[in-house]
Amino acid sequence: MINNPNIKRLGWYYILALLLAGGMTYANYTGWRIFSFGSQQTWSSSGPGYHK
Amino acid sequence: MSLTLHTCPSCSSVLTFRSRDTNLIVCHQCGNRLQRWDDGVLKEKPLMVKAQDTLTPIQIGTTGVWHGKKFTVIGRVRCLFEEDYANNWSIYFEDGTLHTLVDCYGQLAVYEKIPPDPKMPYFKVSGLGFGDGFLESIDNKWYILERKNTCKSIEVEGETWVFDWNGEFTSLEMASEGGDRLELLNLENQVYLNFRIHYLAFEDFNFQQLRQLQIGKVTKTYTCTHCNKPGELKSFPLSQSWNCKHCGAALSYVDGRVKFRRRMKHDKSPAIPLYAKGVLKGIEYEMIGFAVKQDAHGWSWREYTLFNPVRGYAFLSEYNGHWIFLRETAVAPVMRKSQSDWLEYGTDEFQLYNGYHFNISDAYGEFPGDVFKHDNIGCKEFICPPELWARELHPNGLCWYHGESISRNELYAAFGQEVSLPYQSGIGAIQPVRGVVDPAFLRISIIGVVLIFLFVFLIGNVFLRNEVVFENTWYLEDTLTSHKVVTSKFKLDKSRANLLVTLQAPVVNNWFEANITLVNADNGTEYTIEEGVEYYSGYEGGESWSEGSTETDEFIQYLPKGTYFMEIMATKPVGSSPAYYTIEAKYDVAMWRNFFIFVLMAIIPGLGAFLYARNREKIRWENSAFSPYSTNDE
Numbered sequence: 001m002i003n004n005p006n007i008k009r010l011g012w013y014y015i016l017a018l019l020l021a022g023g024m025t026y027a028n029y030t031g032w033r034i035f036s037f038g039s040q041q042t043w044s045s046s047g048p049g050y051h052k
Numbered sequence: 053m054s055l056t057l058h059t060c061p062s063c064s065s066v067l068t069f070r071s072r073d074t075n076l077i078v079c080h081q082c083g084n085r086l087q088r089w090d091d092g093v094l095k096e097k098p099l100m101v102k103a104q105d106t107l108t109p110i111q112i113g114t115t116g117v118w119h120g121k122k123f124t125v126i127g128r129v130r131c132l133f134e135e136d137y138a139n140n141w142s143i144y145f146e147d148g149t150l151h152t153l154v155d156c157y158g159q160l161a162v163y164e165k166i167p168p169d170p171k172m173p174y175f176k177v178s179g180l181g182f183g184d185g186f187l188e189s190i191d192n193k194w195y196i197l198e199r200k201n202t203c204k205s206i207e208v209e210g211e212t213w214v215f216d217w218n219g220e221f222t223s224l225e226m227a228s229e230g231g232d233r234l235e236l237l238n239l240e241n242q243v244y245l246n247f248r249i250h251y252l253a254f255e256d257f258n259f260q261q262l263r264q265l266q267i268g269k270v271t272k273t274y275t276c277t278h279c280n281k282p283g284e285l286k287s288f289p290l291s292q293s294w295n296c297k298h299c300g301a302a303l304s305y306v307d308g309r310v311k312f313r314r315r316m317k318h319d320k321s322p323a324i325p326l327y328a329k330g331v332l333k334g335i336e337y338e339m340i341g342f343a344v345k346q347d348a349h350g351w352s353w354r355e356y357t358l359f360n361p362v363r364g365y366a367f368l369s370e371y372n373g374h375w376i377f378l379r380e381t382a383v384a385p386v387m388r389k390s391q392s393d394w395l396e397y398g399t400d401e402f403q404l405y406n407g408y409h410f411n412i413s414d415a416y417g418e419f420p421g422d423v424f425k426h427d428n429i430g431c432k433e434f435i436c437p438p439e440l441w442a443r444e445l446h447p448n449g450l451c452w453y454h455g456e457s458i459s460r461n462e463l464y465a466a467f468g469q470e471v472s473l474p475y476q477s478g479i480g481a482i483q484p485v486r487g488v489v490d491p492a493f494l495r496i497s498i499i500g501v502v503l504i505f506l507f508v509f510l511i512g513n514v515f516l517r518n519e520v521v522f523e524n525t526w527y528l529e530d531t532l533t534s535h536k537v538v539t540s541k542f543k544l545d546k547s548r549a550n551l552l553v554t555l556q557a558p559v560v561n562n563w564f565e566a567n568i569t570l571v572n573a574d575n576g577t578e579y580t581i582e583e584g585v586e587y588y589s590g591y592e593g594g595e596s597w598s599e600g601s602t603e604t605d606e607f608i609q610y611l612p613k614g615t616y617f618m619e620i621m622a623t624k625p626v627g628s629s630p631a632y633y634t635i636e637a638k639y640d641v642a643m644w645r646n647f648f649i650f651v652l653m654a655i656i657p658g659l660g661a662f663l664y665a666r667n668r669e670k671i672r673w674e675n676s677a678f679s680p681y682s683t684n685d686e
Contacts, residue, residue: 041579
């Protein structure tokens with residue numbers, strides 16, 4: 001199994017999957033909704049945004 | 053070891069028989085050939101020919117190891133068949149046993165005498181076609197017939213066991229799926245002998261005291277029967293056919309004489325020059341033959357014959373600039389069904405890539421066997437890149453060749469940068485393509501990744517709180533069109549988390565909206581979302597319909613910990629609906645949207661790799677009449 005050449009050729013994919021799994025875990029744990037734009041407006045006294 | 057001493061009746065030299073199983077000795081002094089009878093009497097055999105051929109690395113005195121037992125070569129019987137020959141070396145072991153080591157064109161095997169199998173008598177085996185039909189042995193294995201050869205004469209050397217004094221016999225070689233191989237001999241007077249064949253690689257014998265052979269040495273000179281000009285051969289008597297470099301005559305060595313077959317055009321030059329030397333797969337070869345082969349459809353390819361006097365022949369096959377290194381081997385796949393479009397060897401499955409009959413349309417140099425005698429040799433090629441098995445059906449049986457893809461860089465490294473290799477186009481039959489993964493393996497990997505993502509996501513959800521931190525219902529008067537409220541404070545104590553705000557209002561053919569601002573009481577940061585519900589229903593054409601929902605929710609994402617409250621500005625039209633509305637805030641909630649987006653991001657590159665691999669494989673199979681892609685795309 002370990003010597004299967006396909007495993008070596010797919011190394012880049014397994015690394016990508018690992019990074020994505022890590023990203024998904026982080027997003028899920030911190031409540032970050034990825035690729036979400038505009039539905040939530042934020043205002044703070046020190047940054048951009050508008051005060052309603 | 054028990055020695056038996058005799059005296060040569062011709063020159064009175066002392067003759068030593070080391071083995072009790074040998075029955076012939078050639079006097080080392082005068083060359084007299086003497087048969088030893090069972091009673092120990094020696095009888096001269098003047099008609100027996102003494103073997104003179106020295107184009108073999110093995111000689112009398114060579115030692116080796118087989119099955120952990122050391123042996124010494126003490127003699128040989130050289131069998132001359134119609135187009136080739138084999139050396140049957142008598143090998144004597146330290147425990148007194150005698151076996152035969154057969155050396156044939158670089159392939160080596162130990163022949164172990166066994167009792168005949170009553171379920172596979174000679175006459176039944178002889179009736180089989182080559183690779184067509186099978187017989188079952190006494191130990192329930194099925195065997196096919198692979199080769200049949202007729203020996204015309206024998207030559208002898210040293211102390212040996214002669215199994216047929218006539219020198220004329222027929223041999224049948226059988227093979228079983230498990231790799232067992234048997235040889236059946238039909239000798240004079242209806243005598244049959246059976247042997248179990250044990251093929252081994254040259255290195256495995258650990259030979260010592262081999263004959264020193266030199267690459268590039270001329271082994272025979274000849275006079276062309278067509279133009280009467282002289283020529284030289286480098287691998288005679290292994291080569292039995294060659295081409296005159298002066299007039300292009302294709303010549304064969306038949307019954308001790310040079311025979312003219314036909315003339316070659318000589319309009320194609322080899323990319324690797326004739327007699328170029330180079331090291332491939334760790335063995336030094338000399339390129340001694342070049343042939344252009346053509347099938348019935350006019351497709352042609354080039355084949356280069358390489359020779360090493362110790363290791364025998366190898367071949368380079370070139371088509372569209374793609375190269376394959378091939379060696380003939382008897383340790384090959386055994387196909388019970390000759391018409392099968394696949395075969396299994398080891399752990400690999402080989403697919404049928406090509407099936408054709410070929411002729412030689414042009415040639416330079418020399419070749420093993422009589423390549424100019426037979427037309428329309430049938431060949432099938434099975435591929436599992438970067439390897440290939442080629443199965444040729446000759447008049448005397450099956451020949452298997454194992455091929456490996458070889459790169460242009462390897463050829464340049466072997467033969468030098470001066471060779472002019474043809475331009476590459478397309479993808480070769482067994483050319484390894486960088487980055488291409490087996491589609492079935494890729495499919496399993498993608499499914500595995502998705503399942504792992506699901507597992508990780510579900511495990512992560514176990515640690516989420518799903519906690520309701522605020523919930524309240526407000527009742528509305530009919531005349532009100534807006535409603536503003538500030539909620540009580542609630543604490544969010546995770547470093548970062550989300551808040552799912554759900555609005556529920558029982559609207560009936562109406563709408564309701566709420567603008568919700570979540571305010572961090574510690575630092576004044578505000579997060580604003582807008583939520584709205586609308587629900588309509590009716591009865592039309594005998595059927596009721598509805599549209600919309602009375603509930604909606606929205607995430608406020610990535611909130612830092614702190615104390616929060618909400619400012620709600622709700623609006624509705626004048627009327628009784630809705631009579632009330634409810635806001636619920638749930639903290640630290642799983643977001644399935646994230647899961648699906650990440651899975652999609654994982655699938656897309658895998659899908660890209662799959663499509664890339666499929667595209668490259670389609671190109672590979674473009675030159676095959678058995679492409680698995682032609683029917684899928686219809």
